[in-house]
Amino acid sequence: MKQLEKTNCETCQFKSCAVEVLDPAELFILQNNCSAIVFQRNEKIFREGNPHTGVAYVKSGLVKVHKTGPARDQILKVVKPPRFIGLPTVLGNKLNQYAVTALETTHVCFISSDSFRKLIMLNGKFANEIINNLCQDELSFFDRSINQSQKHINGRVADALLFMANEIFGNDSFLMPLNRNDLGDFVHARRESVTRTLSRFRKDGLISLNGKNLRLLNKAMLEKISRNG
DNA sequence: GCATTAACCACAG
């Protein structure tokens, strides 16, 4: 974790839709309460149970949002930038209700809760963008929740592979950013079950697999498995 | 009963 030089919010190439609608005075508030930090793989951006440090805007990289359950850790979502994280905590509780960890080198801007709230009070359009963000998140969480609880492991792993290819990398060939254990935490399964499922997919010619190196060879079939659970 | 599924456990590279 490394603090960077002061950034310029106005000319930021990763400027969010929300920040896009701020006027110069509001941008000034943001500018003075925003610090840019870079995280390496496996470094924690938010720690579960710690006092919240404000909203974080992920500019580049990749992160996992996860939370400790009664039995084990669970990955709630994998977030690709640009995206705000930590909104529910800032608007709700005083302690982080979940953890966020970098999966690769990740650039983040932290914005203090107070100034973030101030911007919401000052600018309705800004608030609207933030609400849109929260709504999208909740809807996709509903979908994932249903899919995860009603599908068998083949369907859940197929979902994860399609998600990585389609949503995260935009490529059927990619380096899986999660290790087997994390992948298990992501699809509600044990790492052994994930290993076996992936081997089965490979044997059936659906994917090519070499460690973290994944390539989807038969997406139509994977989608079918995803649909049928 | 019998088969299937996936967790659990142990151990080896």
Add this chain to the structure above:
DNA sequence: CTGTGGTTAATGC
């Protein structure tokens, strides 16, 4: 950290 084999409890036909 990952793959594999054996075991086991739960579930469905």
